[in-house]
Amino acid sequence: MAELGPAIWATIPIFVLGLYGVIARRNLIRIMLALEIVGAATVTILGAAAAANWQDMGEVLGLLALVAIGIEGAFLVALATLMNEVLGDTDVILFKERRRGEEE
Amino acid sequence: MIGALVLGLIAIAQALIFPASVSRVLSAILLSLALFFANGRVGSLVGDQFTQVGMLAVLIPAIVTLLFHKRQQRHFVLLVTMLTLAGYLVAASRNLATLAISLESLALAAAAVAFYPGEREKMRVTATYLIFSVMAAVLLFMGLAFYFAGANTVSLVQFTQTPTAIVGLTFLLAAIMLKLAIFPMHAWAVDVYSLASTSAAIYLSTSVKAAAMLALGILLAGPLKFAYQAGYWQVIIPALVLVVCSIAAGAAGMARSKGVKRLLAFSSIAHAGFLSLVLATPGAFSAGVIAYYALVYSLSNTVAFSAPLLLKGEGEATLEELSLLYKRPLTALAVAIALISLLGLPPTAGFNAKLLALVSLFKSSAIPQWFLLATAIAAVVFTAATGYGYIKAIGYLAKKPEETPQPWPELELLMIIYAFMILLLYFYPLIPKINVF
Amino acid sequence: MIEAYILIMGVATAFAAAVLWDPDLVRAAASLIMVFLLSGFALLALGAWFIGAMQVLLGAGAVAIIALYAALTSRKRTEVLKSPKAGSIAAITLGILGISVGLLTLSTPGTFTIYSSNAYKIAELLFKDIGLTVALSLLMIVALIASAYIVRYLYVRGE
Numbered sequence: 001m002a003e004l005g006p007a008i009w010a011t012i013p014i015f016v017l018g019l020y021g022v023i024a025r026r027n028l029i030r031i032m033l034a035l036e037i038v039g040a041a042t043v044t045i046l047g048a049a050a051a052a053n054w055q056d057m058g059e060v061l062g063l064l065a066l067v068a069i070g071i072e073g074a075f076l077v078a079l080a081t082l083m084n085e086v087l088g089d090t091d092v093i094l095f096k097e098r099r100r101g102e103e104e
Numbered sequence: 105m106i107g108a109l110v111l112g113l114i115a116i117a118q119a120l121i122f123p124a125s126v127s128r129v130l131s132a133i134l135l136s137l138a139l140f141f142a143n144g145r146v147g148s149l150v151g152d153q154f155t156q157v158g159m160l161a162v163l164i165p166a167i168v169t170l171l172f173h174k175r176q177q178r179h180f181v182l183l184v185t186m187l188t189l190a191g192y193l194v195a196a197s198r199n200l201a202t203l204a205i206s207l208e209s210l211a212l213a214a215a216a217v218a219f220y221p222g223e224r225e226k227m228r229v230t231a232t233y234l235i236f237s238v239m240a241a242v243l244l245f246m247g248l249a250f251y252f253a254g255a256n257t258v259s260l261v262q263f264t265q266t267p268t269a270i271v272g273l274t275f276l277l278a279a280i281m282l283k284l285a286i287f288p289m290h291a292w293a294v295d296v297y298s299l300a301s302t303s304a305a306i307y308l309s310t311s312v313k314a315a316a317m318l319a320l321g322i323l324l325a326g327p328l329k330f331a332y333q334a335g336y337w338q339v340i341i342p343a344l345v346l347v348v349c350s351i352a353a354g355a356a357g358m359a360r361s362k363g364v365k366r367l368l369a370f371s372s373i374a375h376a377g378f379l380s381l382v383l384a385t386p387g388a389f390s391a392g393v394i395a396y397y398a399l400v401y402s403l404s405n406t407v408a409f410s411a412p413l414l415l416k417g418e419g420e421a422t423l424e425e426l427s428l429l430y431k432r433p434l435t436a437l438a439v440a441i442a443l444i445s446l447l448g449l450p451p452t453a454g455f456n457a458k459l460l461a462l463v464s465l466f467k468s469s470a471i472p473q474w475f476l477l478a479t480a481i482a483a484v485v486f487t488a489a490t491g492y493g494y495i496k497a498i499g500y501l502a503k504k505p506e507e508t509p510q511p512w513p514e515l516e517l518l519m520i521i522y523a524f525m526i527l528l529l530y531f532y533p534l535i536p537k538i539n540v541f
Numbered sequence: 542m543i544e545a546y547i548l549i550m551g552v553a554t555a556f557a558a559a560v561l562w563d564p565d566l567v568r569a570a571a572s573l574i575m576v577f578l579l580s581g582f583a584l585l586a587l588g589a590w591f592i593g594a595m596q597v598l599l600g601a602g603a604v605a606i607i608a609l610y611a612a613l614t615s616r617k618r619t620e621v622l623k624s625p626k627a628g629s630i631a632a633i634t635l636g637i638l639g640i641s642v643g644l645l646t647l648s649t650p651g652t653f654t655i656y657s658s659n660a661y662k663i664a665e666l667l668f669k670d671i672g673l674t675v676a677l678s679l680l681m682i683v684a685l686i687a688s689a690y691i692v693r694y695l696y697v698r699g700e
Contacts, residue, residue, distance in 0.1 A: 003543050004651030007587075008253060008268070009643050010550040014557045014576070015246060016639035021561045022239055023635075024628050027620050029566055029611045031235065033573050036604055037557045038242045042249045043596055044550070044580045049253035051587040052651030056662040061201055061252055062592040063667070064677065065245045068208045070604040071684040072241050075212055077611040078688040079227075079234060085695055086224060088616050092231055109675055116682070149672035179690045186683050193676050202672050209680040216687035222694045230691065250642075253649055267645040 004052040008045055015041040028083065028090040032076040039069035105151040105196060107141030108159075112189040119185050124176035131185045132170045135163055138192065149196040153536030154325075157395040158195030158318040161402040162188055164522065165310035168406055172515050173303035174417050175221040184307060187213040191315040197322065198540055200258040200276075204248050207319055211237035211283070214312045218296055220304040221418065229300045233308075236292040240282045247275025251327070260326025260540045265334045273327055274339055280323065281343065283316040284376040287350035294357065297369035301418040305365055306409040309372045314398040317379055321394035325538045328386040337470040340383050344471075344479050350377035351486040358493030363420045364412045367493050368405065371446055374490050375401055381461045381483055384468040384476060392535035393460045400445065400453040400529060407442035407522045414512055414519075423496060427503040435516045436501045438523035445526045447494045448487060453529035458487070460533070542653055545586040553579035564619050566612035573608055577601035591658035 014037055021034025043062040050058025080090045115134035119127040139159055142151035166188040170181065190213060193206035215234040219226045248258070251272030255264040263269065285293035297309045331339065354374025361367045379397045382390035412421035414435070415428055429436040445454030462480055556579065559572040581596030612618070668674055 003653050004253065005647040005649040007543060007546060007653075008250075008646045008649060010547045011580075012639050012643045012646075013554045014550070014580075016635050017554070017557045017561060019242065019638075020632060020635050022235075022242060023631050025561070026623075027566070028231070029608070029615055030561070030569065030620065031238065032611065033560050033569055033608055035238050035242060036573055036600075036608060037560055037576055038246065039604070040553075040557075040576050040580045040596070040600060042245045043592060043600070044584060045249040045253055047584040047589040047592040047596075048546070048587060049249070049256070049651065050592065050658075051584075051589040051656040052653050053256050054654075054656060055252075055256055056659055057258060057666055058252055059589060059592040059658055059663050060666045061248065061258065063595055063663075064201060064205060064673075065248065066595060066599050066604075067677070068205060068680060069241060069245060070599060070607075071680060072208070072212065072238055073604055074607055075215065075684060075688055075691070076234060076238065077607050078691045079230060080611050081614070082691055082694060083227065083231070084614065084616055086227065090615060090617070092235065106671075113675075147670035147672035147674075149675070179686065179693065182686055183683075183690060186679060186686065190676075190679055190683065193672070193679065197672060197676070199670075199673075202670070202676050205673065205676040205680055209676065209683040212680070212687050213683045216690045219691055219694070222690075222697065250646065253646070253651075266649060268649040271642055271645050 004048060007048040007052065011041045011044045026091050026093045028076060028080040028092055032073045032080065035069060035076070036073050039066060042069070105142060105144050105146045105149050108138040108151065108192065109146065111135070111138040111141060112192060115185045116182065116189065119178070119182040124178045124181050127178065128170045128176070128181045131181055132167050135166060135185065135188050139163060142196070148199040148202045149193065150198045150539055151196060152539045154321065154391060154395050154538035155196045157399050157534065157536045158314070159192050161314040161318070161395070161398040162191035162195065162311050164402045165306050165406045168410055168515070168518065169303045169307045172413060173220070177221060180217070180220050183213050183217050187217060187307070188311065191311055194315045195318045198260055200248055200251065200260070203319060203322060204244055207244060207283070208241060210312060210315055211240065214308055217304050217307060218300045220301050226300065229296050232292050233296050236282065236289070240279045243275050243279035243282065247272045247279060250275060260322065261330070263327050263330035270331060270336050270339065273331055276323060277328070277339070277343065280316055280320050281346070281380070284313065284320070284380065285373050286376055286380060287346050287353045290350055290353055290373045293373055294366065294369045297372065298363060298366040298420065302365065302409065302413040302416070303418065306406060306413065309369065309409065310402050310405045313372060313376065314402045317394055317398040320380070321391040321538070324382065324386040324394065325388050325391035325540050332386045332470065340471065341475070343380070343383050347377045347380040347383070348479055348482045348486070350374070351483055355486045355489035358490050361493070363422055364426060364497070365409070365420050367423070367497060368408055371490065371493065372405065374487065375446070378458060378461055378483060378487060381479065382464040384465045384471055388538050389467065389535065390464045391538045393464045395536045396534060397457040397461060400457040400526065403522050403526050404442040404445040404454055407438055407519050408446060410515060410519050411439045414515055415509055423500050426497055426500040427505040428507060428509040429501055430504055431508045432511065432516065434520055438519045440498050440501055441523040441526055443494045443498050447491050451527065451530050453526050453533070456530055456533040460535070542586060546583045549579050549583040549586065553583070562622065564622055566615055566618050566620060567609065570605065570609040570612040574601050574605040577605050587653060588656035589658055591660055591663055
């Protein structure tokens, strides 16, 4: 009986939620949170694949994915801190609209 | 390969120690030297012909950016050095884990480079770039996870044929297409390349893009080839449709743009589209074509992008202002050669590159012939439409201006050398071999 | 084993939804900690204790705490969640994507037996490949310098 399929299946809602968050949310911090949700789902898939097929490489990849997506999130937080200090807001789209208004 | 890595790490170390005026020259020298040590194999990094050509493509704009950026900042030199090393790693990596990690460090450093020289206005550029690189990272690692779950390996050749692996492969392809700014996700590239400082834009639109092209080449020589042979060629059809759309989007944008940087930003979208035609026939040949294309694109785009750097420093130059180059005929000739090469007319290497991409498209045996023919015709027609933008720019080069530009002999010499290389590559087209195992 | 895993992941999904739809950013970040903790426990249930522990230590302990810091220092803690212009189209597209990916991956081969992580082999895989190690160390230093370059602006603004 194939059990890895259902295990992956259980992570797909989290993945889809995270992807929706990355696309639809405007706040940079919220985007970072959504990114990390996808990261958690990715690591879970890799860990489950490692456990099902007895492949230690899966856990190594999970570690790499966790670190890489975590770093990406930390960089987003750095940018959010900067925007917070300079503009007083972390809304990405508002920021663009304001710039456009200044240009006009 | 170990020599190249050591030289790259020395370049990073010296950029940490020396002030920017010294370290940028040292960085350029060390990174160029690394090219000569790129052979052999270290773990999953392989130095073969593909790697060397790819490294050259990454290095060419890096030299311009390192040597000729206007406001000297130690951080910037450091970031560009690291970015170039990350590009080298992408070119050399021969398994998916190393490839993903290298692409990730490339995207992160590129987002920081877009912030150069650290102004309030550039924050928007960084935010745009970062959000799209986040999406690409999500797709990349998700693809890696699915691929691993299905195929149980990160090797490029031990492909296990399961639907899960194909899903992963599709995600990986989507991530790289997002990095290449293929339609419908192309708007970010225009924003970033036209609003970033010129020396940063040279780097982002050329080097980072060349690295993404090389990543596509590695996927083509590895898992995509095996998926194709196993009969999963349907995955490629929607990709080809998007590719043609992005050539059209590039052409439409170029006709409307008035600034040089904006024109070249749309041109880079059209180029990413044309290059991705090789997706139709995954294999070692198309990987070689990609490396050659990346090299030619890198040379041409660097020379063309150097024109606004020469004329306006870090700001945007309008097409009219290109006429200032009339007073510097050799430089104007170099820019004209670069633009003709970007359009793809002989006797420039851009012609060969486009021709080889079409040859690779028609080598496909699985995809129906009528579809290939329609794709090729649409691609060529839309590329001809991009000609309007290039010819407009070349027209301004031949117009006599009232003012005289500030001479910048070093940059102009480099541009002329690069333009000569474009002509040379027309007579010596090279299709580097790629080793996958 | 798999039953416990699926149950825990179900709870994690609820917390993931809370991350997206809770108007208070701090509560959203706290929910992220729960997502990481629960997915870590789910991996423990499968026997992949190494990556499960990493999920708890690095995910919940480091990444989610950075997110919490960002949420706490943000000027606007509560956010008015407007649905974006093309939000429903995106939701439907992603729903179709999720369902199709789910259908395609449902038959992935692999059965859970009594598995336990082998830390020795993991370390060997991670450090034997020098290429991977170099790429990883480059990623680390890039992250450091890139973040420093961004935040540096706050201090050199006057120049």
